[in-house]
Amino acid sequence: MTTPDQHRIWLTDPEPLEGAPDGFAQVIASLVPASYPHVLVRLEYVIRDSRRVEGPYGVRVQQAPDVPVEEWKPVGSALVRDLPLPQLERAARLAVGMAVRTPEGAPLAGGMRSVDLAVAEEEIPSYAEQMVRERHSDVNPADGPGALRRWNRLIRLAEVRLEYNHAVAQGEKAPATVVAEKRGVAPGTVRTWLHQAKQEGFGETEALSLTDFARRYPDAFSHVRATPSGD
Numbered sequence: 001m002t003t004p005d006q007h008r009i010w011l012t013d014p015e016p017l018e019g020a021p022d023g024f025a026q027v028i029a030s031l032v033p034a035s036y037p038h039v040l041v042r043l044e045y046v047i048r049d050s051r052r053v054e055g056p057y058g059v060r061v062q063q064a065p066d067v068p069v070e071e072w073k074p075v076g077s078a079l080v081r082d083l084p085l086p087q088l089e090r091a092a093r094l095a096v097g098m099a100v101r102t103p104e105g106a107p108l109a110g111g112m113r114s115v116d117l118a119v120a121e122e123e124i125p126s127y128a129e130q131m132v133r134e135r136h137s138d139v140n141p142a143d144g145p146g147a148l149r150r151w152n153r154l155i156r157l158a159e160v161r162l163e164y165n166h167a168v169a170q171g172e173k174a175p176a177t178v179v180a181e182k183r184g185v186a187p188g189t190v191r192t193w194l195h196q197a198k199q200e201g202f203g204e205t206e207a208l209s210l211t212d213f214a215r216r217y218p219d220a221f222s223h224v225r226a227t228p229s230g231d
Helices: 076-080 085-099 121-135 145-169 175-183 188-199 208-216
Strands: 007-011 024-032 039-048 052-063 114-116 207-209 224-226
Touching: 007 076, 007 085, 024 085, 039 085, 052 085, 085 114, 145 175, 175 188
Parallel strands: 007 224
Antiparallel strands: 007 024, 024 039, 039 052, 114 207
């Protein structure tokens, strides 16, 4: 059986949780790891208020659904121990988090959809570096002081763009002020940086499919590929 070069992910539609208060829903991410194409890992997440991803509260490892019975392999403790579960959980959580809301703020169903490029705050540094490498491949910080200054400036602008996106996704009414307080500068400085970020190719909030995001930011997204839930 051919080994795929990307994970495959299916996301279920958000389902209300029985007995839970309004605003709670469950989403299941089913993931076939690229390096273990015969395995399906199911991770159960809770979505709070159509925005916040919590969990996972359940993990199940089983045979992948498209593997013929004659090719089944045992799913035992050795396999579970060898699976890169932290990396797989990160990929699944990111897919769920990106698919929870559209740029307009409406809840999304599962599958391959356009999503807002707003990432978890702790992921911003790695995403910013990947964005700089993708858009400015000619800049190498090891080439000397001038190149290092240029690199650091681009990193700052990319981070500010992502921090602003994150604040917008969190529903902040004054996202530039939120970023300014975090960085110890005036909101006007942040708006200047955002303008400069756009000039450097880090433009307005981007709408990308999960597939496009995986293609453009493979290191940050662990080579994730979304698969429509109807397949």
